[in-house]
Amino acid sequence: MMAATQAGTGSDAGDRLLPAVISVSSLTKRYEDVEAVRGIDFEVVRGETFGFLGPNGAGKTTTIKILCTLASATSGSAKVAGHDTRTEQDEVRRNIGLVFQDTTLDTYLTAEQNLRFHAALYAVPKAVIAPRTRQVLDMVGLWDRKDNLVSTFSGGMQRRLEIARGLLHAPHVLFLDEPTVGLDPQTRSSIWKYINDLKGREDITIFLTTHYMDEAENCDRIAIIDHGKIVAIDTPEALKASVGKDRVQIQTADDATAIAALAESFGIEAAVHDGAVTFSVASGEEFVPRLFAELTVPIRSVSVSRPSLDDVFMSYTGSTIRDAEASVTDVMRRRAARWRGGRR
Amino acid sequence: MVTQVAVAAEADTEAALVAEIRVALPEHGLGHDLRAVNIVWRRELIRFRTDRLRAVTSLIQPFLFLFVLGTGLSSLARRGMPAGVDFKTFIYPGVLAMSVLFTAVFSAGSIVWDREFGFLREMLVAPVRRASLVIGKCLGGATIATFQGIVFLALAWFAHVPYNAVLLLTLIGELLLLSFTLTAFGLMMAARIKQFQSFMALTQMLVMPLFFLSGALYPLNGLPAWLSALTRIDPLTYIVGPMRHAVFGYLNLPARDTQRLAPGITWGSWVVPVGVSLGIVAVMGLVMMAIAIAEFRKTE
Numbered sequence: 001m002m003a004a005t006q007a008g009t010g011s012d013a014g015d016r017l018l019p020a021v022i023s024v025s026s027l028t029k030r031y032e033d034v035e036a037v038r039g040i041d042f043e044v045v046r047g048e049t050f051g052f053l054g055p056n057g058a059g060k061t062t063t064i065k066i067l068c069t070l071a072s073a074t075s076g077s078a079k080v081a082g083h084d085t086r087t088e089q090d091e092v093r094r095n096i097g098l099v100f101q102d103t104t105l106d107t108y109l110t111a112e113q114n115l116r117f118h119a120a121l122y123a124v125p126k127a128v129i130a131p132r133t134r135q136v137l138d139m140v141g142l143w144d145r146k147d148n149l150v151s152t153f154s155g156g157m158q159r160r161l162e163i164a165r166g167l168l169h170a171p172h173v174l175f176l177d178e179p180t181v182g183l184d185p186q187t188r189s190s191i192w193k194y195i196n197d198l199k200g201r202e203d204i205t206i207f208l209t210t211h212y213m214d215e216a217e218n219c220d221r222i223a224i225i226d227h228g229k230i231v232a233i234d235t236p237e238a239l240k241a242s243v244g245k246d247r248v249q250i251q252t253a254d255d256a257t258a259i260a261a262l263a264e265s266f267g268i269e270a271a272v273h274d275g276a277v278t279f280s281v282a283s284g285e286e287f288v289p290r291l292f293a294e295l296t297v298p299i300r301s302v303s304v305s306r307p308s309l310d311d312v313f314m315s316y317t318g319s320t321i322r323d324a325e326a327s328v329t330d331v332m333r334r335r336a337a338r339w340r341g342g343r344r
Numbered sequence: 345m346v347t348q349v350a351v352a353a354e355a356d357t358e359a360a361l362v363a364e365i366r367v368a369l370p371e372h373g374l375g376h377d378l379r380a381v382n383i384v385w386r387r388e389l390i391r392f393r394t395d396r397l398r399a400v401t402s403l404i405q406p407f408l409f410l411f412v413l414g415t416g417l418s419s420l421a422r423r424g425m426p427a428g429v430d431f432k433t434f435i436y437p438g439v440l441a442m443s444v445l446f447t448a449v450f451s452a453g454s455i456v457w458d459r460e461f462g463f464l465r466e467m468l469v470a471p472v473r474r475a476s477l478v479i480g481k482c483l484g485g486a487t488i489a490t491f492q493g494i495v496f497l498a499l500a501w502f503a504h505v506p507y508n509a510v511l512l513l514t515l516i517g518e519l520l521l522l523s524f525t526l527t528a529f530g531l532m533m534a535a536r537i538k539q540f541q542s543f544m545a546l547t548q549m550l551v552m553p554l555f556f557l558s559g560a561l562y563p564l565n566g567l568p569a570w571l572s573a574l575t576r577i578d579p580l581t582y583i584v585g586p587m588r589h590a591v592f593g594y595l596n597l598p599a600r601d602t603q604r605l606a607p608g609i610t611w612g613s614w615v616v617p618v619g620v621s622l623g624i625v626a627v628m629g630l631v632m633m634a635i636a637i638a639e640f641r642k643t644e
Contacts, residue, residue, distance in 0.1 A: 132367055
């Protein structure tokens, strides 16, 4: 964890001592009609939890597929655990664990049979299969369900089982593609509990994609990807700081007058959101005393909040993640069609 | 079993100390590939065992052919048959081949199903040769289809085919070869087809002509030239022929009758020996399997 925090302090990997577990340079991926990834570079160091954040269709899944050897890049290179994803596929595969957004379990087998299948494909030594199975199933709280058919599992349980299976062969890098998509909030938070526990238990690097802003906060570093390009890459804190502005919300006796006064005295554009006058300023805490001194309208309450990753995404891409998703619906549809019709 | 439990209990108490269980993957080797073949094969068996309905339904069609069609046509066919030979006996080898037809092809189709439901990806990201996966799948399909054939083989008595150990073993061996080749054929198709529905439709469309052209229901001699030519290019012909040859070898018929009903496969005037016939089927199976492996090697 310490290592991860140190690693997370800069966006340039060059000056770090820790080895890069994933390094990607000038990577592009072109499908017939779309350029899904348009030249990205980044490095992930050992022990880090690295998040790929962006709307659906931004190129997250394509990147993960290239890193996992499921797709080959059009140009550029990607190395995982020191091995080239193009020329050393088997070596890469031995070192990674995968949890995809759609289930890849055999629902006609029991939980344990699924793990046994995995153990054989990854050549896990026979002597450690039983204890390791117990360990990973305990970790996700499914040991007592090991003999049940996976078809009887809920969505959340299936995802937990996939995480357990992804860890069975003790990979150095765990890829989680939208690990919580389609799950209810309670299950989402329990999945995150397992992921965070994992960091303390195993020497593992986690690469995940998400389009949930609140989940990206769990990462040591985040890359924001939009239209196949990385638009920002840093720690969540640094990214938020780079946006610079705090959000101030005040409850007043007369909102209309307050908004007019803010515009007149401070040149600030304010609007009513969630029943409060809301505006952004560079440094919220310092601004509030001035506000009290100079605003003529009585203030009932005030709250200052730091920028969220939503604000970060907004400031780098000019749209909220939801708006961005609406605009890529067409791309998504085409991609979905290809996904169904795609070879892998 | 006892030691396994003990190890597991130990793992429990040591849950916090993960380093206790060290998972060091060995270097890639033949043993690893064989393990992969074995587990893919076993998965097919497990799934077949849990899907009894499939086992029952796929026996309905050969059952109908043998007992309904066979009995129904008996009186009509009697004129063409030598005395004492039942029409059911004549079509039995062909219908036996049919009993593995759909099971073998559709077991390969499960790979299309796996693709649609994601499990294929679990296999494709694993550090094993694509060949191990395809071979395991092929052997799995061959095993369950042959098992299906053996169930049908138990009904031989109803078709007046004697329960002779050598005959039964010969037929089982031929069923295994047929099932292997059919599964390979199915896998070759499955490698390209992305939707289960299309796979079902296409194989249905191909499998029935294969069956009808194989001479399963009529002798191969004295056919019009066009039909004769078609039967010779049907791969199924080269397995139905040897199977019928084996069955008629144990019927104690006059040579003239055997010659008329089971004349063997001829290319012009050359009678294709049973060994060559089986060899053709085996080579086709291997070639189709190689094509399937090559297809699964491609990445996006």
